[in-house]
Amino acid sequence: MALVAVTADRLDLEALTAELVANAAGDGAVATFTGLVRDRNQGRTVRFLEYEAYEPLAVRALRRIVDEAGATWPDLRLGLHHRIGRLEIGEASIVIAAVSPHRADAFAACRYAIERVKQIVPIWKREHFEGGEVWLEGATADPDDEMARRAAQRVACA
Amino acid sequence: MRVRVRLFARLRDLAGAGELVRDLPEQATVQTVWNALTTEMPSLREYERTMSVAVNAEYSRMAAAVHDGDEVAFLPPVSGG
Known part of the structure; x- marks a missing residue:
């Protein structure tokens, strides 16, 4: 199983974690994050979301996040799978697993990874809500923006 | 030269297409596109x-x-996760 992926299939955090742990010779910590489709957003009642990706660049951006995290936390193993297509309320849009000798690094890397996904991975969600639909837009993606990267790291290590 | 243009999310909706082909003069940049x-x-x-x-x-x-055959993409602010 690839450690980073953009897929229309249902996500499998257990399989991703198992893959990472299989190579973790005696490591002590696994931290995971699962992002779910919420039923409310900015006062709107959400019906479902549609995710779209620029897939080859999205995979590269996910790999970049793994590399960045590896540079910060050298003994870390990190995996990220992002789902695209139509997702119903309560379904997982992203799963992240971080495996490390110690819990502090695992927690921090997991948080860092989701913050960076929101900054630099070319994926968009279209929210279908009661009464309309709208493309959500967050950060202008710029992997070389060191201020943004440091902000993600500060949040991760707070 | 000829480039392939990719547009995503709301940019795609505004353009009415996610993929376009455009002929450009030599010495073109992303800005030219x-x-x-x-x-x-x-x-x-x-x-x-x-x-x-x-x-x-x-x-x-x-x-x-940009060069002949390149794929040039324009990406609105991202909203993954």
């Missing part, structure tokens, strides 16, 4: 200050040169 698009479709200009660009599925800059 964008100027050609926004001359045809002025509504895209609202993204000029907030979008990112990519050439052949690597993040790039407006001043980057």
Whole structure:
């Protein structure tokens, strides 16, 4: 199983974690994050979301996040799978697993990874809500923006 | 020369297509491609200050040169996760 992926299939955090742990010779910590489709957003009642990706660049951006995290936390193993297509309320849009000798690094890397996904991975969600639909837009993606990267790291290590 | 243009999310909706082919003069940059698009479709200009660009599925800059056969992508602010 690839450690980073953009897929229309249902996500499998257990399989991703198992893959990472299989190579973790005696490591002590696994931290995971699962992002779910919420039923409310900015006062709107959400019906479902549609995710779209620029897939080859999205995979590269996910790999970049793994590399960045590896540079910060050298003994870390990190995996990220992002789902695209139509997702119903309560379904997982992203799963992240971080495996490390110690819990502090695992927690921090997991948080860092989701913050960076929101900054630099070319994926968009279209929210279908009661009464309309709208493309959500967050950060202008710029992997070389060191201020943004440091902000993600500060949040991760707070 | 000829390039393939990719547009995503709301930029795609505004343009009415996610994939376009455009013929450009030699010595073109990503900016040249964008100027050609926004001359045809002025509504895209609202993204000029907030979008990112990519050439052949690597993040790039407006001043980057483009070559025959390149894929040039314009990306609205992202909202993954």
